[in-house]
Amino acid sequence: MEIGIAVGDVRGAVDAQGLLDQAKQADAAGIGTVWAAQGVGWDSLVALAAVGLHFPGLRLGAGVVPVPQRHPLVLAGQALSVQAVTGNRLTLGVGAGISALTKRMFGHTHDRPARRMREYLEVLLPLLRGESVDHRGETVTASGRVGVPGAEPPDVLLAALGPVMLRVAGELTSGTVTWMTGVRTLTEHIVPTITTVNPRARVVAGLLTCVTDDETGVRARVAEQFALAGQVPEYRAMLDREGAAHPGDVVVVGDESTVVRHLDRIRDAGVTDFFAVPYGSAGEQLRTLALLAG
CATH class of the missing domain: 3.20.20.30 (Luciferase-like domain)
Incomplete structure (x- = not known):
């Protein structure tokens, strides 16, 4: 079992230096992976890019990025940008988000979360591979591609607790x-x-x-x-x-x-x-x- 450590405001409010200090402690201790959660403070992918630039030996995990407020073209560009600047060390965890927060904070519909995640992933995964998409589906519309030189597709994981979402995770992602x-x-x-x-x-x-x-x-x-x-x-x-x-x-x-x-x-x-x-x-x-x- 690989053991990683969380950095960022999942451990409490922290400034940029504090974020790097947490990563430095993990790196010095020989911990191989740091994870950053997406809350209402630090953007997890920005935090991981900063950590990755300072600590080239650490693997990076986003655990997780809620997708309702990020169009798949946007998230693909963000994730591939992190890959490019960190030498392709990112594991991208994504999730449907907490229903109450998604509705209250962003005004998004949160019905059929597993159906929405399946369609979202069917668009996101090709984009991460650098492929063009032209998708006009039930819950997602996307047309275009994302190209970031030097970036490889990250490993993608899906936050899943219920049986239907776990099946989507098993079918479409790495876990x-x-x-x-x-x-x-x-x-x-x-x-x-x-x-x-x-x-x-x-x-x-x-x-x-x-x-x-x-x-x-x-x-x-x-x-x-x-x-x-x-x-x-x-x-x-x-x-x-x-x-x-x-x-x-x-x-x-x-x-x-x-x-x-x-x-x-x-x-x-x-x-x-x-x-x-x-x-x-x-x-x-x-x-x-x-x-x-x-």
Whole structure:
């Protein structure tokens, strides 16, 4: 199982130097991959381009870019631009976005997300290969091509939690990215569903991770800080599958031996890539990084 580290504002508000400092810590520790999530702060692809230019040994993962607000021609140009400036080290994770945010923030329709993602990918993937598209479909219209010299098509993953979206991920992409999804759900639902379609699918699992002597306190802080995420229908469904009351129940937390056992269970579930989001005080985050590097 490949272990990567999140950088950027998924770990809290951070300026440009802070972003690079996080990447520098990962690079110095021997962590091979950094991941950037798309929230309401840093643009994940811009952040990864900046990191990639400063740290040529790091692999880069976007986990994930919601697509409703990015036309496939636009996203293809952005992703290929990152490839060109970083020497083709990007894994591009995409997703349908959280329904409530997509509607409220951007005014976009969010019905039939799996159908929309299938059609979006049927346009995006040829564009990433440098092919021309002329598509006038049910949910996407696109005509043109994107050419960035030196850029190769990135590996594409699809954020998927439900069975229909997991089948789309298995059929059209290299795998899936999950967030706030516990070991039981990974073992019994995510991995078997996607590998039935694509036995070689990558499964990237993102979770808050904290090496600490105060496991109870950390779980309580996560439960409070991420309470709203625990009410979002998409994540609530995964927490219910897990038998978890709130996001604090699925965080990877404890002392070194406890966290190692948790990581072993994630690996044994069939996860190929673990996307750790260091959580806690500065000291706890450094302690977490040291364990993950080891």
